[in-house]
Amino acid sequence: MQERAPEERIRGFMEVACGYTPDEAIRESERCLFCPDQPCVRGCPVGIDIPGFIQLIGEKDFRGAFDVLSDTTLLPAVCGRVCPQETQCEEVCTIGDTLEPVAIGRLERWVGDMAIAEGWATSQDIEPNGLKVAIVGSGPAGTACAADMAKAGCAVTVFEAFQQPGGVLRYGIPDFRLPNEVVDAEIAKLARLGITFRCNALVGRLFTIEQLFGEMGFDAVFIGTGAGTPTFTDIPGESLNGVVSANELLTRSNLMRARDFPGHDTPLGIGKRVAVIGAGNTAMDAMRSCLRLGAETVMCVYRRSRVEAPARAEELHHAEQEGIDFRWLTEPVAILDDGKGGVRALKVRRMELGEPDASGRRRPVPVPGSETEIECDTVVFAIGTNANAILGQTSRIELDPRGYIKADADLATSIDGVFAGGDIVTGAATVIEAMGAGRKAAASMKRYLGLTAGDAPYDSEPLDATLFGFASHQRGFARVVAA
Amino acid sequence: MSVDDATYEIVRREDFSDVTYLLEVRVPLLALAAQPGQFVIVMSHAEGERIPLTIADFDREAGTITLVVQAVGKTTKEMQRDLVAGSHLYAVVGPMGEPSHLDAKKVVCVGGGLGVAPVYPQARAFKEAGAYVIGVIGFRNKDLVFWEDKFRAVCDEFIICSDDGSVGIKGLVTKGIEQAVAEHTDIDRVIAIGPPIMMKACADLTRPLEIQTIVSLNPIMIDGTGMCGGCRVKVGGTTKFACVDGPEFDGHQVDFDDLMSRLRRFRGDEQIALERWQRSCAASSATAAD
Numbered sequence: 001m002q003e004r005a006p007e008e009r010i011r012g013f014m015e016v017a018c019g020y021t022p023d024e025a026i027r028e029s030e031r032c033l034f035c036p037d038q039p040c041v042r043g044c045p046v047g048i049d050i051p052g053f054i055q056l057i058g059e060k061d062f063r064g065a066f067d068v069l070s071d072t073t074l075l076p077a078v079c080g081r082v083c084p085q086e087t088q089c090e091e092v093c094t095i096g097d098t099l100e101p102v103a104i105g106r107l108e109r110w111v112g113d114m115a116i117a118e119g120w121a122t123s124q125d126i127e128p129n130g131l132k133v134a135i136v137g138s139g140p141a142g143t144a145c146a147a148d149m150a151k152a153g154c155a156v157t158v159f160e161a162f163q164q165p166g167g168v169l170r171y172g173i174p175d176f177r178l179p180n181e182v183v184d185a186e187i188a189k190l191a192r193l194g195i196t197f198r199c200n201a202l203v204g205r206l207f208t209i210e211q212l213f214g215e216m217g218f219d220a221v222f223i224g225t226g227a228g229t230p231t232f233t234d235i236p237g238e239s240l241n242g243v244v245s246a247n248e249l250l251t252r253s254n255l256m257r258a259r260d261f262p263g264h265d266t267p268l269g270i271g272k273r274v275a276v277i278g279a280g281n282t283a284m285d286a287m288r289s290c291l292r293l294g295a296e297t298v299m300c301v302y303r304r305s306r307v308e309a310p311a312r313a314e315e316l317h318h319a320e321q322e323g324i325d326f327r328w329l330t331e332p333v334a335i336l337d338d339g340k341g342g343v344r345a346l347k348v349r350r351m352e353l354g355e356p357d358a359s360g361r362r363r364p365v366p367v368p369g370s371e372t373e374i375e376c377d378t379v380v381f382a383i384g385t386n387a388n389a390i391l392g393q394t395s396r397i398e399l400d401p402r403g404y405i406k407a408d409a410d411l412a413t414s415i416d417g418v419f420a421g422g423d424i425v426t427g428a429a430t431v432i433e434a435m436g437a438g439r440k441a442a443a444s445m446k447r448y449l450g451l452t453a454g455d456a457p458y459d460s461e462p463l464d465a466t467l468f469g470f471a472s473h474q475r476g477f478a479r480v481v482a483a
Numbered sequence: 484m485s486v487d488d489a490t491y492e493i494v495r496r497e498d499f500s501d502v503t504y505l506l507e508v509r510v511p512l513l514a515l516a517a518q519p520g521q522f523v524i525v526m527s528h529a530e531g532e533r534i535p536l537t538i539a540d541f542d543r544e545a546g547t548i549t550l551v552v553q554a555v556g557k558t559t560k561e562m563q564r565d566l567v568a569g570s571h572l573y574a575v576v577g578p579m580g581e582p583s584h585l586d587a588k589k590v591v592c593v594g595g596g597l598g599v600a601p602v603y604p605q606a607r608a609f610k611e612a613g614a615y616v617i618g619v620i621g622f623r624n625k626d627l628v629f630w631e632d633k634f635r636a637v638c639d640e641f642i643i644c645s646d647d648g649s650v651g652i653k654g655l656v657t658k659g660i661e662q663a664v665a666e667h668t669d670i671d672r673v674i675a676i677g678p679p680i681m682m683k684a685c686a687d688l689t690r691p692l693e694i695q696t697i698v699s700l701n702p703i704m705i706d707g708t709g710m711c712g713g714c715r716v717k718v719g720g721t722t723k724f725a726c727v728d729g730p731e732f733d734g735h736q737v738d739f740d741d742l743m744s745r746l747r748r749f750r751g752d753e754q755i756a757l758e759r760w761q762r763s764c765a766a767s768s769a770t771a772a773d
Binding site for chain 1: 521727748755756
């Protein structure tokens with residue numbers, strides 16, 4: 001697959017990976033061995049029939065390939081771009097033992113893009129069942145749950161606090177990895193299933209979870225609000241102007257289009273020399289955005305080494321290609337001010353790797369007397385996120401000690417009829433894991449509502465002993481959609 | 484309770500001066516949920532910025548909230564020009580932030596300049612909760628005064644101050660607070676809303692008197708839901724997010740100098756945006772005159 005050259009792509013937000021041509025896609029599909037034990041399917045968090053869709057690409061039945069994908073994933077154009085395939089399906093690909101694994105993600109993306117271009121949708125006859133489902137949050141978890149419930153015949157409303165739907169796909173992931181047009185197309189597909197998107201609705205404050213059931217007449221609720229609260233480290237100088245969270249930087253650039261300032265009204269607020277703290281996917285997105293937004297030097301400051309960096313291999317590789325200055329084994333100690341409320345430098349110290357810690361990674365230990373200063377005018381924190389506080393503040397839902405929503409194996413929460421999944425339950429994870437959680441919650445929600453029609457793989461699992469349990473006796477478990 | 488009520492229509496517009504204007508916006512669900520002390524974020528158009536505005540009043544029956552805006556930058560000047568009755572905002576989201584605690588018995592509600600508007604629903608709510616309410620509001624001069632009658636209707640005592648003495652006491656709102664505390668020894672709370680420098684002065688005045696003083700902070704923010712961290716403020720030595728931990732904090736604990744420095748973060752960009760907009764206005768009016 002072709003990629004734009006680094007020197008070309010850092011001048012704008014055009015997508016780095018150009019996508020396959022039809023010939024390239026067919027040729028790549030022919031590399032699949034169609035091995036009988038299908039390790040890739042087990043490696044996929046949602047269990048996509050990977051050999052199935054690849055085989056149809058080889059047979060030039062592209063619409064058929066899309067239909068196979070659509071059995072399990074809603075957003076192939078998104079997941080083909082942002083899934084960490086190298087630790088999922090592609091990691092266990094049989095051919096990958098000796099050669100490059102089949103480029104499953106790129107093939108998935110190619111089919112997804114073709115579906116958007118051709119206007120394909122999984123049209124099916126949906127029979128309304130009279131049940132109302134509310135989804136809180138329009139990110140990957142919420143939209144996955146919404147689609148499954150809509151297909152089951154429920155009237156689904158998705159509530160989103162921002163002015164446009166998509167959640168992290170919209171505000172977080174930059175266009176050079178996931179163009180907003182792809183998000184628009186995938187959301188439009190969901191709207192065609194009859195899903196209502198209500199933006200500017202801050203659930204918890206505009207109305208509570210409890211009100212959704214009573215006054216507003218919903219029968220079940222899914223919470224997929226994500227883990228959006230940025231973490232800072234408490235080092236001195238954090239409140240200086242020029243110190244921002246990666247969330248703020250990315251939201252300004254992606255959702256608010258600050259990169260078009262003053263054509264769009266939101267200012268961006270980054271300088272010429274940017275130090276980004278952290279080495280995960282969000283850090284890579286922040287750094288590569290800054291490069292495209294006019295920064296002359298962008299540094300990555302990370303206290304561990306390259307091996308421990310949590311970013312996807314491809315993102316790290318792209319960042320290196322584009323000229324990010326990586327400072328491995330470097331820990332920030334303080335942010336120094338310029339005497340005018342802004343940033344002059346980041347004070348750091350060298351680290352070396354010691355014994356493995358609880359995460360299994362070697363623990364970084366400071367080298368005595370190694371403090372130096374890195375000159376910069378902008379410091380971006382990309383060191384992870386925490387649970388958002390609003391639903392905990394405004395409802396009686398049970399939280400775990402870190403503030404995440406407590407959910408059992410079926411993703412049921414402490415409130416009857418309320419399910420939760422994605423980052424708000426597990427802490428920060430990937431788009432595909434959140435989608436998997438949304439689909440799993442949908443399967444549980446269907447059982448809770450007494451719906452038995454049309455289900456994806458998750459339904460094959462028996463109902464386990466649960467933390468909160470289903471109150472099925474309250475909900476008429478026999479309510480089955482008439483064929 | 485319908486969720487499809489969101490047209491964000493401006494049902495009434497009132498101009499208090501050539502820079503201060505009132506917008507009454509139809510948002511029925513939001514009007515039902517709004518509590519004193521909370522704020523909303525509005526966008527005037529799709530390319531606009533999200534700006535936080537404290538809720539100055541709400542009418543649950545009419546399904547409206549009231550916002551009072553000062554035209555200082557590009558966005559607020561453009562809103563002043565474009566938002567007439569019958570027009571629509573692009574987005575209104577909220578109510579945001581923790582509501583005020585209305586548990587004091589004798590309270591001084593202090594509003595300075597634009598802060599006069601958001602302190603009003605608190606004065607009214609305290610009155611409804613049975614408290615003795617002393618209103619202290621301050622303006623630069625007589626011409627800028629608004630809502631005097633509304634305050635008089637909900638305050639047991641009312642003190643108005645002006646910088647130039649053209650109305651009420653000559654001096655800042657701190658003079659009004661001094662007068663109130665001289666006459667009442669049992670004041671158990673001061674609520675002060677206005678520019679940071681005013682809130683700082685109020686907090687400095689009441690600190691030695693040991694009167695609990697609540698201030699409402701309006702730092703730069705984007706989402707208002709705890710997601711960007713742009714609104715972080717220092718309170719009692721720890722970092723708080725004004726949007727979800729506030730917007731109200733103990734004024735004796737707030738680091739106002741930090742807040743004021745952070746409010747200057749985009750001064751350069753704000754100037755660029757304003758000058759560019761004014762040039763485009765001048766160009767279009769010149770074209771219209773041709």
